[in-house]
Each structure stands twice: as structure tokens, then as C-alpha cells.
Amino acid sequence: MDIVMISFQKHGDDRGQLVALEENKEVPFNIKRVYYMYDTGEGVHRGFHAHKNLQQILICVHGSCKIRLDNGKEKKVVVLDKPYEGLYVSNNMWREMYDFSKDAVLMVLASQLYDENDYIRDYDEFLRFVKREED
Numbered sequence: 001m002d003i004v005m006i007s008f009q010k011h012g013d014d015r016g017q018l019v020a021l022e023e024n025k026e027v028p029f030n031i032k033r034v035y036y037m038y039d040t041g042e043g044v045h046r047g048f049h050a051h052k053n054l055q056q057i058l059i060c061v062h063g064s065c066k067i068r069l070d071n072g073k074e075k076k077v078v079v080l081d082k083p084y085e086g087l088y089v090s091n092n093m094w095r096e097m098y099d100f101s102k103d104a105v106l107m108v109l110a111s112q113l114y115d116e117n118d119y120i121r122d123y124d125e126f127l128r129f130v131k132r133e134e135d
């Protein structure tokens with residue numbers, strides 16, 4: 001299972017850092033939606049779903065958090081703690097987000113508008129879905 005981390009160009013100078021993201025350039029899809037999580041309580045785990053047709057880039061623009069990815073066969077944990085790094089997550093990937101630092105801001109760029117029908121929220125259904133896609 002490949003983890004795709006994208007390291008964005010930093011436009012730094014003596015004033016500080018700046019990162020610019022454009023669709024189909026640094027971000028490999030059309031950006032239709034941006035959402036972010038902050039003030040996440042201690043010990044909170046969120047996510048616990050997969051998508052059928054959605055590409056996303058997760059960027060912890062402040063603080064840190066962990067992302068557990070699971071493709072139905074393998075699980076991997078990624079630490080996000082750099083504002084210039086994006087984790088690319090596509091279809092059929094069960095994800096869980098946890099260990100948010102108090103100051104964490106997790107921003108997500110998404111290729112589609114919010115659509116509850118695109119979610120797979122039941123883990124057994126996810127496993128069946130992944131297996132069907134393979135056949």
C-alpha cells in the first residue's frame with residue numbers, strides 16, 4: 001500500500017513562509033470543496049469511513065495529528081505535522097483521524113462537493129465493496 005505524500009513548494013523569505021496550492025498543479029484534481037477541523041477534543045477519533053468517488057488532500061496546516069489508512073488488506077499510520085505536506089487519499093480507503101494536538105488545524109481539499117451517498121460508513125460494507133471492486 002503506497003502512501004502518497006506531496007511536499008509543496010515553500011515560498012519562504014525573511015518574512016516567513018507561504019505555500020500556494022492550485023488545482024491540477026500542486027493538487028492533482030479540481031478542487032470543489034475545502035473543509036477543516038479545529039478545536040478537536042483530546043482523545044477524539046473521527047473519520048471511520050471510506051469514499052467511492054472522492055480524491056482528497058489532507059494538510060495539517062497547524063499542529064499535528066495522525067491518519068490511519070486501511071485499504072482492506074493493509075493499514076498504515078501517517079503523522080501530519082508540517083504545513084507544507086499533503087497526504088493524498090483516494091477512493092476505497094478507510095480512514096481514521098486521531099491524536100490531534102490541541103492547536104491542530106486539519107484542512108482537507110476535496111475533488112467533489114459533499115455527498116452523503118458517496119460515504120461508506122460501515123466497515124464490513126467497506127470490506128465487501130473493496131473485494132467487489134477487485135473481482
Ligand code: TYD
Binds near residue numbers: 033048
Ligand atoms: P463527519 O462526516 O462526521 O466528519 P468526519 O467523519 O470526517 O469526522 O462530518 C461532521 C458534520 O459536518 C456532518 O454533519 C456533515 C458535515 N459536513 C458537511 O456539511 N460538509 C462537509 O464537507 C463535511 C466533510 C462534513
